[in-house]
Amino acid sequence: MLNIVIFGAPGSGKGTQSARIVEKYGLNHISTGDVLRAEIKNGTELGKTAKGYIDNGQLIPDALMIDILASVFDSLKDSKGVIFDGFPRTIAQADALKAMLKERGQEVSVMLDLEVPEDELMTRLIKRGQESGRADDNEETIKKRLVVYHSQTAPLIDWYKKDGTYRHINGLGTMDGIFADICKAIENI
Ligand code: ATP
Ligand code: MG
Numbered sequence: 001m002l003n004i005v006i007f008g009a010p011g012s013g014k015g016t017q018s019a020r021i022v023e024k025y026g027l028n029h030i031s032t033g034d035v036l037r038a039e040i041k042n043g044t045e046l047g048k049t050a051k052g053y054i055d056n057g058q059l060i061p062d063a064l065m066i067d068i069l070a071s072v073f074d075s076l077k078d079s080k081g082v083i084f085d086g087f088p089r090t091i092a093q094a095d096a097l098k099a100m101l102k103e104r105g106q107e108v109s110v111m112l113d114l115e116v117p118e119d120e121l122m123t124r125l126i127k128r129g130q131e132s133g134r135a136d137d138n139e140e141t142i143k144k145r146l147v148v149y150h151s152q153t154a155p156l157i158d159w160y161k162k163d164g165t166y167r168h169i170n171g172l173g174t175m176d177g178i179f180a181d182i183c184k185a186i187e188n189i
Pocket of ligand 2: 014015
């Protein structure tokens with residue numbers, strides 16, 4: 001299996017580039033943000049819990065998130081590979097992902113870090129909030145999410161460098177240009 005972690009700050013383009021990777025390489029896409037938003041939309045207990053954290057710019061607790069991820073992963077049958085979008089977001093989640101994949105005879109093939117400057121992230125997310133009405137894409141919540149990104153998620157860059165799977169991608173440019181760089185990184189695995 002080709003298992004890809006797509007990584008980056010909120011608004012770095014993980015969802016956009018994931019869709020293209022899925023199409024080109026025939027992978028399954030697991031977006032934890034999309035999973036949680038679907039639960040909120042359906043009014044489930046999990047959705048109610050998640051909404052409290054998301055609207056406040058915080059992460060869902062690791063134990064809960066790790067269970068969700070494992071059950072979504074196990075629901076995929078005969079997959080050529082998976083793109084993990086929005087997971088892991090903490091060191092505990094990265095450790096859990098490694099262990100979960102190992103138990104299933106799998107591993108992360110590559111981690112793609114989409115790097116985008118902070119002022120550009122802010123511009124993109126405010127625009128997305130205006131167009132899509134996503135509740136957490138407002139200036140106050142975006143600022144909290146960026147603080148959470150720097151304190152809890154960015155340490156994963158060193159984690160994946162040590163793991164040997166880290167690849168840097170310049171996330172500033174045209175969507176096609178960025179996708180071309182991603183394809184190069186995937187084909188170099
Ligand atoms: P992007 O714009 O690059 O797709 P994003 O940060 O805007 O990224 P999502 O990945 O959709 O958005 O996540 C939205 C919210 O869902 C997060 O702010 C967080 O509250 C929650 N969430 C998603 N994934 C996780 C996770 N792995 N652990 C904890 N909380 C998560
Ligand atoms: Mg997303």
